[in-house]
Amino acid sequence: MPPLTRWYVRSSFLYLVATLVTGVWLAARAVWPGSLPGSSALSPIYFHLFMIGWVTQLIFGIANWMFPVYTREAPRRSERLGSATYALLNTGLLLRIVAEAGVAGAGATGWRWLLGGAVLLLLLAALAFVVNTWGRVTGK
Amino acid sequence: MPALTRRAVQAALIYLVVGFTFGQLLLMNKGVPFYPATWRLLPAHIEFLFIGWMAQLALAVAHWIIPRFRGGRFGRQRLAQAAFLLLNGGVLLAGLGPLLGAPAGVHLAGRVLEAAAVLAFAVYIWPRIRPLGNR
Numbered sequence: 350m351p352p353l354t355r356w357y358v359r360s361s362f363l364y365l366v367a368t369l370v371t372g373v374w375l376a377a378r379a380v381w382p383g384s385l386p387g388s389s390a391l392s393p394i395y396f397h398l399f400m401i402g403w404v405t406q407l408i409f410g411i412a413n414w415m416f417p418v419y420t421r422e423a424p425r426r427s428e429r430l431g432s433a434t435y436a437l438l439n440t441g442l443l444l445r446i447v448a449e450a451g452v453a454g455a456g457a458t459g460w461r462w463l464l465g466g467a468v469l470l471l472l473l474a475a476l477a478f479v480v481n482t483w484g485r486v487t488g489k
Numbered sequence: 490m491p492a493l494t495r496r497a498v499q500a501a502l503i504y505l506v507v508g509f510t511f512g513q514l515l516l517m518n519k520g521v522p523f524y525p526a527t528w529r530l531l532p533a534h535i536e537f538l539f540i541g542w543m544a545q546l547a548l549a550v551a552h553w554i555i556p557r558f559r560g561g562r563f564g565r566q567r568l569a570q571a572a573f574l575l576l577n578g579g580v581l582l583a584g585l586g587p588l589l590g591a592p593a594g595v596h597l598a599g600r601v602l603e604a605a606a607v608l609a610f611a612v613y614i615w616p617r618i619r620p621l622g623n624r
Contacts, residue, residue: 404543417490445516452520464520468513475509479502486498488490 350414353431357410360439364402371395390453394446401442401471409434409478416482417489426481434477441470490553493566497549497573504541504580508534529588532596536584540603545576548610555617568613572606579603 350358372395378385413431418424425431444467451460490498511534518527552569563569583599585591 400538408543408546448520458521461520465517468516472506472509472513475505479506483499483502486490486495486502488492488495 351425353425353428353435354410354414356435357406357413360435361403361406361410364398364406364442368395368398368403371398388450388453390449394449397442397445401438406438409438412482416485417487419485426484430477430481434474434481437470437474437477441467441474444470491563493569493573494549494553497545497552500573500577501542501546501549504537504545508537508542511537529590532587533584536580536599540576541580541584544607545580548572548576548607551610551614555614556619557617564616565613568609572610572613575602575606575609579606 371391374385374387375391375395378387378391413425419426444463448460448464448467451457452464511530514527515530515534518524552563557563579599579602581599582602583596586595586599
């Protein structure tokens, strides 16, 4: 398993734990309304921790490992672009979580722009993954 | 990687980028509202990423990875090809229907196609899910 895949898989498990802890928090708020802090942002945060942090990250990591090699010299195409994808995805997701909570809480303009920046990073991560993976979708 | 897997993975990658783009527009509009109707992208965002990206990628990889019959045969490949067409037709109808203001029946038709796709794929792959050496 290449190092980048190990990073992806380990990170995905951390996000899975974070997802389930958030799920417990959401359920507890429903049982004891008003007694626990939180906001309307918790549900989308829970959902995206699961779908991006766990599922998408695991897919990216396993595809990086299992898809047909690009060439013998560069089996996973660009290692640098692969690392950039990992950094963009995780930075974007963490910023998104912080900014979404900030928008729901304080709602200041700075949080709103940070939210826009976070999703830009996530979009760049998806584009980088597709660019690096497309050439490996071959008949090898 | 067989040809059908290649086509499906490529389609899934396209849905990934389009679905993330829709998500970006939705979240930017949430942060700095610029166009209220942006929320109409939400059903397409969900449909493209859940079914078009994740489910399609899983089915494509299953077609490739799950043990084949003796001689490398895939089995009833027409069912898998039909599943690919049905799934993508369904995702487009169910995702774009609400976005374009189509009647609710279009969304329903998309969901029916998606369900039919998964049923066709399940029938296709079922005989290949067995112990190695028992083929």
